[in-house]
Amino acid sequence: xxxxxxxxxxxxxxxxxxxxxxxxxxxxxxxxLADRIVETGARGVVIDITALDIxxxxxxxxxxxxxxxxxxxxxxxxxxxxxxxVAITLVELGxxxxxxxxxxxxxxxxxxxxxxxxAT
Amino acid sequence: xxxxxLAIAGDADVVRVRQAVRAAAVSAKLSLVDQTKLVTAxxxxxxxxxxxxxxxxxxxxxxFNGLRKGVKAIFHDKGPGIADLQLxxxxxxxxxxxxxxxxxxxxxxxxxxxxxxxxxxxxxxxVVKWAR
Numbered sequence: 001x002x003x004x005x006x007x008x009x010x011x012x013x014x015x016x017x018x019x020x021x022x023x024x025x026x027x028x029x030x031x032x033l034a035d036r037i038v039e040t041g042a043r044g045v046v047i048d049i050t051a052l053d054i055x056x057x058x059x060x061x062x063x064x065x066x067x068x069x070x071x072x073x074x075x076x077x078x079x080x081x082x083x084x085x086v087a088i089t090l091v092e093l094g095x096x097x098x099x100x101x102x103x104x105x106x107x108x109x110x111x112x113x114x115x116x117x118x119a120t
Numbered sequence: 121x122x123x124x125x126l127a128i129a130g131d132a133d134v135v136r137v138r139q140a141v142r143a144a145a146v147s148a149k150l151s152l153v154d155q156t157k158l159v160t161a162x163x164x165x166x167x168x169x170x171x172x173x174x175x176x177x178x179x180x181x182x183x184f185n186g187l188r189k190g191v192k193a194i195f196h197d198k199g200p201g202i203a204d205l206q207l208x209x210x211x212x213x214x215x216x217x218x219x220x221x222x223x224x225x226x227x228x229x230x231x232x233x234x235x236x237x238x239x240x241x242x243x244x245x246x247v248v249k250w251a252r
Contacts, residue, residue, distance in 0.1 A: 020135045020139070056160050056163040056167075057164060083156075084153075085152045085153045085156040086156060088153055088156070088157075089157050092157065092225075093225040093229060094211050094225050095225075
């Protein structure tokens with residue numbers, strides 16, 4: 001099965017989703033990220049969804065799960081690059097993504113994480 | 121565009137259904153937000169067909185109402201059907217491992233939503249989204 005690459009940048013992990021997500025890839029990403037956070041001791045995870053033209057309840061749940069499990073593993077997750085049409089649809093679908101940090105783009109997401117890291 | 125039949129038997133098929141619905145929505149000149157809503161609804165419904173219906177199929181076609189264009193998508197399975205439809209459409213209710221937003225959420229994202237189901241008799245969900 002195709003797996004999404006997870007890049008380590010300093011103390012952060014970056015996942016940039018560039019393909020049409022299959023559910024099995026979404027589940028694999030969740031597991032891979034948990035492993036990589038522990039393995040690298042990363043303090044932050046940036047998930048770039050700029051290329052995603054939809055986020056449905058399955059993908060939305062994955063984002064919430066990654067945010068929750070990274071928190072337990074002492075890392076912070078930021079979801080970046082959500083398209084406006086995707087945001088509108090998510091709200092109407094009923095997914096508010098409570099508790100998930102977001103930023104407009106990768107650069108801002110990484111800055112948010114490094115600021116948070118310095119403060120705590 | 122003529123009606124397109126797609127099988128739903130695995131995760132890759134859900135992606136293919138999304139792509140077919142997206143292509144039809146672009147062809148019917150739906151706005152970007154409406155395209156996104158329809159494709160998201162299709163993704164939820166195709167996953168339901170796979171997860172709860174045990175697989176099935178989708179029919180995607182362009183429809184017309186006078187000068188108005190739209191996209192119709194039908195999702196059908198021969199699974200166990202839905203015993204309590206009202207409950208199944210309630211946000212937060214799930215009989216599986218989902219978030220319980222699939223059916224009710226999909227209904228909010230489209231203009232027309234009809235569901236035909238009976239216990240033991242499979243489920244057919246038809247949705248339509250019109251260009252504005």
